[in-house]
Amino acid sequence: MxxxxxxxxxxxxxxxxxxxxxxxxxxxxxxxxxxxxxxxxxxxxxxxxxxxxxxxxxxxxxxxxxxxxxxxxxxxxxxxxxxxxxxxxxxxxxxxxxxxxxxxxxxxxxxxxxxxxxxHPWNNRAAEFKPAQLSTAQRCGFRMPSTVITNDPYEARTFAAHQPAGVVYKPVWNTPYRVDGQPHSVWVREVHGAEITDAVSVCPHMFQAKVDKAFDVRVTAVGDRLFGVRIDSPDLDWRRRQDLMTCTPMEVPESVTHAVIAYLAELRLLYGAFDFAVTAAGDWYFLECNPNGQWAWQPAETAAAIAHALTDQLEKGPGT
Structure with a gap:
C-alpha cells in the first residue's frame, strides 16, 4: 500500500x-x-x-x-x-x-x-559546538591537528610557540560581523605568536596547528552513504574564493569511513558535512563537521547523488 x-x-x-x-x-x-x-x-x-x-x-x-x-x-x-x-x-x-x-x-x-x-534540530545544535566536534572526533579515531581553545593569552602564545609548522586561527562560531557597516567574514588564517595579544582574554579563541596539506576534502555523509570531493584551492580557507577552487569526486578511505559513521552515530545525526585537510603522504586530518552544511555547490554528479540519498532517507520515514 x-x-x-x-x-x-x-x-x-x-x-x-x-x-x-x-x-x-x-x-x-x-x-x-x-x-x-x-x-x-x-x-x-x-x-x-x-x-x-x-x-x-x-x-x-x-x-x-x-x-x-x-x-x-x-x-x-x-x-x-x-x-x-x-x-x-x-x-x-x-x-x-x-x-x-x-x-x-x-x-x-x-x-x-x-x-x-x-x-533533529536539537542534535544539529549540539553538534555545532566546535569543542563537541573535536571531542567526538578524537573518540571516533580521526587524526586531528593539535588544537587549543582559550581566553588566556599566555596559553595561546605558548601553544603557538610549540607548533613547528605554524598556527591558524578560526572562530568557534561564525558570528555575523560588520566592518564600516559592511558584512565581513572571519576566515581561517595563519597567525604568528607576536600577533596574539592580550585581547584574547575578551573571549575564547581557537588556535590550531597548521596542517601542511596537499588539498582539502569535503565528505558529505547521508546515513551510511559517503560522497567525497577533493578541493584544490590557492587559499588556506577554500571558502574565501570559491571561484578559484576546483572540485573532483574521490573515494573516501575505509578508515575515514568507519570514523565518519561512528561520529554520526555518537551525535545522533543522519547527515553531516565533514571537512578534512589531506597531506602529500595521504594523511587525512579532521577539521570540522557541519551538521547542516551546504552541498549543492559540488560537482553535478555528486550533488545529484546526495539529493537522491537525502530523498531516500526522507521517504523511509520512522523505524527504517
Whole structure:
C-alpha cells in the first residue's frame, strides 16, 4: 500500500538546494509540505498541538494544505529562517514573540511523534559546538591537528610557540560581523605568536596547528552513504574564493569511513558535512563537521547523488 504520510521540509523560500530534493520527492509521489516557521506563521499559517493523557494531536495549516502532524513521516530541517517575531511590534514585544516562537513552535516541530528527522534540530545544535566536534572526533579515531581553545593569552602564545609548522586561527562560531557597516567574514588564517595579544582574554579563541596539506576534502555523509570531493584551492580557507577552487569526486578511505559513521552515530545525526585537510603522504586530518552544511555547490554528479540519498532517507520515514 502507498504510504500517504507527508514529508515536512523546514526551510526558507529562497533555498534552491531544497528544490532538488523536493523535485525527487514529487517524482516518487511522496506528499510534501514546505514551511518556513520563522516567517510563515506571521503570514497566515498556523500550528496547533494538543496534549492529553495517552494522546497527542496536532494540526498544521498553510495557504494550500491542512496537515495532521501525527501523519508526518519525516522532517527535513534544512535552512529555516530565524524566529524573529512579526514586523510592526515594539522591540520588546518583538523579542518576546520571537522567543515564544522559538520555544513554542520550535518545540512542537521538534517533538512530532513518530517522525524521522534529518537532522533533529536539537542534535544539529549540539553538534555545532566546535569543542563537541573535536571531542567526538578524537573518540571516533580521526587524526586531528593539535588544537587549543582559550581566553588566556599566555596559553595561546605558548601553544603557538610549540607548533613547528605554524598556527591558524578560526572562530568557534561564525558570528555575523560588520566592518564600516559592511558584512565581513572571519576566515581561517595563519597567525604568528607576536600577533596574539592580550585581547584574547575578551573571549575564547581557537588556535590550531597548521596542517601542511596537499588539498582539502569535503565528505558529505547521508546515513551510511559517503560522497567525497577533493578541493584544490590557492587559499588556506577554500571558502574565501570559491571561484578559484576546483572540485573532483574521490573515494573516501575505509578508515575515514568507519570514523565518519561512528561520529554520526555518537551525535545522533543522519547527515553531516565533514571537512578534512589531506597531506602529500595521504594523511587525512579532521577539521570540522557541519551538521547542516551546504552541498549543492559540488560537482553535478555528486550533488545529484546526495539529493537522491537525502530523498531516500526522507521517504523511509520512522523505524527504517
Amino acid at each position: 502507498t504510504d500517504s504520510r507527508s514529508v515536512l521540509v523546514l526551510t526558507n523560500p529562497y533555498d534552491v538546494t531544497a528544490d532538488m530534493v523536493l523535485r525527487l520527492l514529487a517524482e516518487r509521489r511522496v506528499p510534501v509540505v514546505r514551511l518556513d516557521p520563522g516567517t510563515d506563521l506571521h503570514t497566515g499559517a498556523s500550528l496547533t498541538a494538543t496534549y492529553r493523557t495517552g494522546n497527542q494531536r496536532g494540526t498544521l495549516r498553510t495557504a494550500s494544505r491542512e496537515l495532521d502532524t501525527t501523519r508526518i513521516r519525516s522532517v527535513w530541517v534544512r535552512r529555516p529562517s530565524p524566529y524573529e517575531g512579526p514586523q510592526g511590534l515594539s522591540d520588546q514585544d518583538r523579542r518576546f514573540a520571537a522567543e515564544q516562537a522559538l520555544w513554542g513552535t520550535g518545540g512542537v516541530l521538534a517533538s512530532l511523534p513518530g517522525a524521522r528527522y534529518v537532522n
